Amino acid sequence: MKYPNSNKVYVRPNVSAGNRGMSLEEDINRTSRYYLTEDIAVIHKKPTPITIVTVDYPKRSAAKITEAYFKLASTTDYNGIYKGKYIDFEAKECESKTSFPFSSIHEHQINHLRSVIKHGAIAFIILRMTHYDKDFLIKASDFIEFYDSGTRKSLPYAWIEENGFVIPKSYTKPCDYLKTAEKVFEL
């Protein structure tokens, strides 16, 4: 899925990572399904926001949308509940070896993270550095602190390694982010 009309650096949100053949989104959804069926947590990806212009209603078959456009998300993509806590996060894949560019996360998503932190959320970013085949959990508050310092236009990989927490993976939980969140946020 492409979002044109944007001259920002494009970090693919939804593309096979290295030789694993699964996108971060698929891995998160699969893990979240495991959490759901095992009654560990209820976390869902929000649907892609769309502006619908035209819908056909053919007789005896499903309504068909024939003109619609992608809309910018005003929140992060994932939220839900774990151990009574409100969980909120954004997930990004990054192919660069050296850094994660801020241009690939939208300002209003960052502001959304600021708001939910203020209201007591467990908020983070899951960053898949495809070159290193590693998924990191970064506390949204750490991310925002660095972002607000205004000295860089990206998160250097060295910063990610120092401040991020590696997320374990297994067959049933290909991105076991709650295991990491549990330790990092002492849940």
Next chain:
Amino acid sequence: MKYPNSNKVYVRPNVSAGNRGMSLEEDINRTSRYYLTEDIAVIHKKPTPITIVTVDYPKRSAAKITEAYFKLASTTDYNGIYKGKYIDFEAKECESKTSFPFSSIHEHQINHLRSVIKHGAIAFIILRMTHYDKDFLIKASDFIEFYDSGTRKSLPYAWIEENGFVIPKSYTKPCDYLKTAEKVFEL
């Protein structure tokens, strides 16, 4: 917006209520925007889930979705955070004078409410009875208890009046559901 391929009783989710000219969805969204800008809570409606089949990428203009279909929602439409609590609810408009039919709320939405309750959510249903021009907050646990009793196929209006809590409205908060939730759930 219609969802054909369904022989269920159709309760309009998104239609002007009486002479107020605003749908419940618009009233909730407007109220939630007020909560957001006044830094009271962060609650958003989830986008309508869509299965995208075909997307055109014209040069120099926005990607255009030319074939897509409505998908059944697997969760409720609204969630977020208030006073550190995870909030989750569904909203329905009902034009019947006598009852709210269960057929207008999907089984998996009810199951979603069951799950989030188990994990500690503040969960409810906002029911606009358009004939009476009243919005009710119904605790999801009360709704589910009645639903599971299996004696009826709808919520009788008398039950709604007895077990529901009227939601106040004002110009800036046309459906001030948190005011009601605060009392009902002692937040």
